[in-house]
Amino acid sequence: MSKITDSTAPDSGSESVDTEAADVRVLKTDIQDTVPRGIRIAGAWSWRLLALFGVLAVFIFLIMELRLLVIPLLVALLISSLITPVHRFMVKRGVPKGLSVAVSLLGTIAVVAGLLWLAGNQIAQDSGEVKDRTIASFEAFKVWLRDSPLHIGDADLTAYLQSLMEMIQKDSSALWSGALSVGSTLGHVGTGLLLTLFSLLFFLIDGPGIWRFIVRLFPRRARPAIDGAGRDGWNTLANYARTQILVATIDAVGIGAGAFFLGIPMALPIAVLVFLGSFIPIVGAVLTGAVAVFIALVYNGLWIAVIMLAVVLIVQQVEGHVLQPLLMGSAVKIHPLAVVLVVTGGAMLAGIPGALFAVPVTAVINQMTRYIAGARWKNDPQALAMAAPRVADPDPNPDPVELSGLAAKIAGAVKSGAAARNATEPNPKAATPGTEATPDTPATPRDSDSSPSA
Known part of the structure; x- marks a missing residue:
């Protein structure tokens, strides 16, 4: 009886597995019969799109949280894309790389500073006249307010200004916190400016090397x-x-x-x-x-x-x-x-x-x-x-033409190596039952095959 029980136990287990598989098939059939095919396809696309948008939302959130780091890097990339051609032009003309980087970076700073000086210097020279004309325009504006249908006199304007000052004094705490916020923002701007210059310097010095490092990841x-x-x-x-x-x-x-x-x-x-x-x-x-x-x-x-x-x-x-x-x-x-x-x-x-x-x-x-x-x-x-495969490259900033030649040499070496292996290895398709081919000696026909009767 024990033997009979042991022999029937696997059959009961397999029957239960078959029953579960049959139930699953029936459930799938019921779903396919109940839910239209278009709805099932739309559902499949929906959860995939939700997953993609979720990842994108997390990525944007991280960028916004790290904006004090991301924004200077992006600014450095923009400026680098403009002055990198000038830097490469000078390097190809024999200018040392360090000197070329210094000229490109300092030249960019000099152009921006020159434009700011050109605008600020003329404004500073005429600042006294601008001040006098501003006061005169304000006096003319007061006259216009007095003669306008509003009939706002000097006393009314003084009262409005006084109420404005009182409101400012009441909200002094908010203004003080705002000033601190502005100071913090200015500190962030200064830090971002230094990070931008630092990043731009290294992008010019070893931009291709940084990119190759990223690609090799x-x-x-x-x-x-x-x-x-x-x-x-x-x-x-x-x-x-x-x-x-x-x-x-x-x-x-x-x-x-x-x-x-x-x-x-x-x-x-x-x-x-x-x-x-x-x-x-x-x-x-x-x-x-x-x-x-x-x-x-x-x-x-x-x-x-x-x-x-x-x-x-x-x-x-x-x-x-x-x-x-x-x-x-x-x-x-x-x-x-x-x-x-x-x-x-x-x-x-x-x-x-x-x-x-x-x-x-x-x-x-x-x-x-x-x-x-x-x-x-x-x-x-x-x-x-x-x-x-990685090869020794003495030039950390290779020219695209040199890279094209390197790729052609690598491709030629691969092809020549493949041709050499094909020439030295036996070819089983070319061998016949009456020949023997070895890598060192050519195939020679047998005596029976070379006889005139054959």
Whole structure:
């Protein structure tokens, strides 16, 4: 009886497993019969999209938390994409790398400082006259308020100012905390500026080496695609930076020319401030436009200030809705509507930094995705060289032409090695039952096969 019990135990277990499998199949069949196929496909896509958006949300959250580190790095990358061609040009002409880096970095700082000095120096020279004209304009404004239908006299204006001062005194604690906040912000700006200069210095000194280190973190099979996509994205970033300079120049010329033809003094400093402010989305345009309108109001009166305001608004509208979408769209290969949408979305998510980096980040991601999806690295010798075994390279900053030659040499060596192995190894397909082939001696026919009777 024990033997019979032991022999039947596995059968009962298998029957239970078969029963569970049958229940699962029935359940799957019921689901397929009950839930339409379109709903099942939509559900499968939905949870995958939710997972992707969740990862993206966590990534954006981390970037916003680390913004004091991320923003200086992005600014350094933008500036580096502009001055790296100058640095490489000097290196190819025989200038030592250290000297080339110093000239490129100091030259960039000198250009920006020169523009700021040009604008600030003329404003400082005319500051006394601006002060006197501002006081005179304020007195004329008080006269206009007294003679206007509002009939606001000096006593009423003094009372309004006194109530404003009392309100400021009541909210002194909030203002003090705000001042501390401004001081903290200024400290963050100073730290970010130092980090930007430090990062820019190393990007110029060993940018290709840093990129090769990043690429080698990926598996060998993925390195050609990553390297080629990164270089393509870098070219797109450089195109964006050059186009942004062109757009800022057009803004500066438009507003500066308007100020010049309206007879507004300090037209050149106004143009310089507009050029520099164009690199700061939203706030830069508002502040520089306000300066231009204020100077027109102080020096030329109300109606000239109104005309200047119209000029500023027209130039900014053309820049925001025509130049930015068209020029940026063609430079970074993004549709103009997408440019407007990503700038708006970036401003909503991260304010001014979001509006500043929305277009370049989107353009770089778009170009890298298209490069990988099109498998363009398969025809890119420089990208294919990243998959080759690491060789000694005395030049830490190799030229793309040299990398192409290195890839060609590696490919030739691989082909010659394969040909040599094919020549020395036996070929089983060519052997016949009547022949014997060895790697050292050629195959010789047997005597029976070589006889005339055969």
